[in-house]
Amino acid sequence: MSSSMPARPVLLAAPVLALAGLLAACSGEISVGGPDGISQERLETEVAGNVSGADKDQVEVDCGGELEAEPDATQDCVITYTADGSRTGVRLTVTDVQGDEVEFDQLLFIAAEDVADAVERFYTEQGIVVDTATCAGELLGEQGETTTCEVTSSSDGDATIEVTTTTVDGLTVNFDLDVAS
Known part of the structure; x- marks a missing residue:
C-alpha cells in the first residue's frame, strides 16, 4: 500500500449519473397484453417514463432485451445521462404475474x-x-x-x-x- x-x-x-431526476418508484407494473414478456422497446419506454426531474428529457435507456413474464425473471437496463455520458444501471425483477399484468421491483446498480x-x-x-x-x-x-x-x-x-x-x-x-x- x-x-x-x-x-x-x-x-x-x-x-455516474449527475441527473437531478429520480427513479419514480422502486417497483412498477405494466400490462403486457398477453402471456409473453415485456418487449425491450416497451421496457425501455417504461423505465424512461419512471424518471422524473428537470433533466428527464436528457436520459436514454437501453435494456439488454425483453423481460420475461415469470416470477424472478430479471433484465438489466442502463440509464445514460446524455449531457455528460454518465450511467446508472437498473435491474428489474418480476415479483408477480397476474394475467397480463407484470409487477416488478427496480434496483439501481453501478x-x-x-x-x-x-x-x-x-x-x-x-x-x-x-x-x-x-x-x-x-x-x-x-x-x-x-x-x-x-x-x-x-x-x-x-x-x-x-x-x-x-x-x-x-x-x-x-x-x-x-x-x-
Missing part, C-alpha cells in the same frame, strides 16, 4: 467498469498516478453494499479499495472509498 493513498474513508459522490472509472478519476484528482483500476463486481444501490477494486500505480504503489454504498439519491449512488490494503 502506498502512503499516498488515503487510509481513511473518503466520501465520493459517484459521478457496473464494475463504471465503479473502476470513478475510483480512478478520484485518485487521479488527488494527484496519484493510477495505471489501472479494476473492480471485482458491480456496486448495488443499497446502503451498505460493497465491492472491491484493485488500483495499481507504478509510482505510488498498489492498493485494494473497498467501495461501500452510503446513500442513493434519485439515480445517483453515493459511496465511500476505503483503502483495505
Whole structure:
C-alpha cells in the first residue's frame, strides 16, 4: 500500500449519473397484453417514463432485451445521462404475474467498469498516478453494499479499495472509498 493513498474513508459522490431526476418508484407494473414478456422497446419506454426531474428529457435507456413474464425473471437496463455520458444501471425483477399484468421491483446498480472509472478519476484528482483500476463486481444501490477494486500505480504503489454504498439519491449512488490494503 502506498502512503499516498488515503487510509481513511473518503466520501465520493459517484459521478455516474449527475441527473437531478429520480427513479419514480422502486417497483412498477405494466400490462403486457398477453402471456409473453415485456418487449425491450416497451421496457425501455417504461423505465424512461419512471424518471422524473428537470433533466428527464436528457436520459436514454437501453435494456439488454425483453423481460420475461415469470416470477424472478430479471433484465438489466442502463440509464445514460446524455449531457455528460454518465450511467446508472437498473435491474428489474418480476415479483408477480397476474394475467397480463407484470409487477416488478427496480434496483439501481453501478457496473464494475463504471465503479473502476470513478475510483480512478478520484485518485487521479488527488494527484496519484493510477495505471489501472479494476473492480471485482458491480456496486448495488443499497446502503451498505460493497465491492472491491484493485488500483495499481507504478509510482505510488498498489492498493485494494473497498467501495461501500452510503446513500442513493434519485439515480445517483453515493459511496465511500476505503483503502483495505
